[in-house]
Amino acid sequence: MTALIEACEAEEKEVRLTALYQSVFPPLCKYISRRGGSLEEAKDIFHDALIIYYEKDLAADAITDEKAYVFGIAKHLWNKKHLDAQRYTELSEQSLDLPDQSKTVVSSRLLLFLQQTGQKCMDLLQAFYYENQNAEKIAARFGYSGVRSATVQKFKCLEKVRDLVKSKAQQYEDFLE
Known part of the structure; x- marks a missing residue:
């Protein structure tokens, strides 16, 4: 009997995750694409968001709007990744407009x-x-x-x-x- 209940619960979770994928992934792809991201980055971000959602779901925390929750997590992850990438970009010597100290008159x-x-x-x-x-x-x-x-x-x-x-x-x- 417990095996049957676990099988039903697993199937129910799979259906919920599939529905989340179908409803959240396309708008997330558009969001990330508009901000200079690729499809691969969108997939990575979405999968990370699903893992966070799944861990939260296992902790039995009540989530009222699963779609908004997953999309919000994904947006947060993308923005964090994007800001971190901007923060650590290398500066080339050409992009710096520093005066040459030896030529200061x-x-x-x-x-x-x-x-x-x-x-x-x-x-x-x-x-x-x-x-x-x-x-x-x-x-x-x-x-x-x-x-x-x-x-x-x-x-x-x-x-x-x-x-x-x-x-x-x-x-x-x-x-x-």
């Missing part, structure tokens, strides 16, 4: 402001930023009594440049080429 306006601060400030800032010298070397090179004095003088030079820029009402964007 100092703006003539910025150079004018630096020149207005005086030769000593220009040399000090050049040693720090372009020659990448540490504060000890700068202190010895420019005759400061210590590292702290060199750091303070560098700060004062930067403040001179900032004040000149502010006084001339220049904006950061004015220095971009």
Whole structure:
């Protein structure tokens, strides 16, 4: 008797799954096709959705609209797969518009402001930023009594440049080429 009941239940599940396949798969194919997917991808997504549905069905959770449930799962799986694929696409060097650092030219306006601060400030800032010298070397090179004095003088030079820029009402964007 139990074998007969199990056979009937298995046949009933097969009929339900076949009906789901016939009613959900065609619209799902259209959905995935409109979003750039292939028939193979639609089949994979649909089968994954059916497995999730079947596991949910075995757990005896009440599903009121099986078609909407399976279609919703499939849409979610497709969107997740599609978004993951977009997130991890490789960037080619041609698609990047990064400026070449070796060809960056100092703006003539910025150079004018630096020149207005005086030769000593220009040399000090050049040693720090372009020659990448540490504060000890700068202190010895420019005759400061210590590292702290060199750091303070560098700060004062930067403040001179900032004040000149502010006084001339220049904006950061004015220095971009």
